[in-house]
Amino acid sequence: MAWTEAVEKLWNMLRDHRPSLYPMEEWDDLHDIRISKLPQEGLDSRALSNAKAVKAGLHLLNESLEASHKLSQELHTPLGSYWHAIMHRMEGDYGNSKYWFRQGGAHPVGDALQAAAKARVQSYAAEAFGSDSLKNRLDKLVSGPSWDPYLFVDIVEQQVTVVQNEQAEELLTELQWVEIKLLVQYSFQQTGGHSLEL
Known part of the structure; x- marks a missing residue:
């Protein structure tokens, strides 16, 4: 094969x-x-x-x-x-x-990842995350001009080590999943492959 x-x-x-x-x-x-x-x-x-x-x-x-x-x-x-x-x-x-x-x-998938993050974060109610600090960081993440991987690291660290909120976990897991999928697709295209179904 x-x-x-x-x-x-x-x-x-x-x-x-x-x-x-x-x-x-x-x-x-x-x-x-x-x-x-x-x-x-x-x-x-x-x-x-x-x-x-x-x-x-x-x-x-x-x-x-x-x-x-x-x-x-x-x-x-x-x-x-x-x-x-x-x-x-x-x-x-x-x-x-x-x-x-x-x-x-900066990575070429950053714009697509930023757009996906914005849509997903906005679908959650402000009180869903159980932490004003976490919500403020998420708002900053999606209001920026491009994807900020450093801020996303900080948000994940805050969730994993401090907040441990179920809805925040769900959202951040979703964003990580999108990030990985976009990068796999990009990597595959660099081998001569075509677009994978996301």
Whole structure:
């Protein structure tokens, strides 16, 4: 099975799973095996690098932090830094996450992510989050001109370590899911693949 078809098949198994903000173990061990066996024959060197990025993202959808980390550490590109940053945020190493976001710089999916975040945050009532501070940060996140990954790290840290509000957890998990899906799609397109169904 060729790269494109194999990724699409695996994507269809993973795309609806919303990984936790702070996962404790892999969602499905078999998915890790499937990801590691994705065929890469025929991909040129640039596409091979981006194939690692696709795999790193698929591992994050599967909540497999260690496998994703191993791949993102091998990617000395802005895209690799972005995957590295998300992985560290998910493991709760928030300072390290910000470091890797700085290494990656602004990302092309930022505008789409900002638009998705704005729509989702506005669908919640102001009192839904149980914390004025968290709500104020969310409002700042979606009112900015572009996606602010550093502020999102701060919001996730506040939710995971202090607020622990069920509706905030639901919203932030949704935003993380959108972030990962957009990045997987972008990474896949860099390998020569087409748009994946989000």
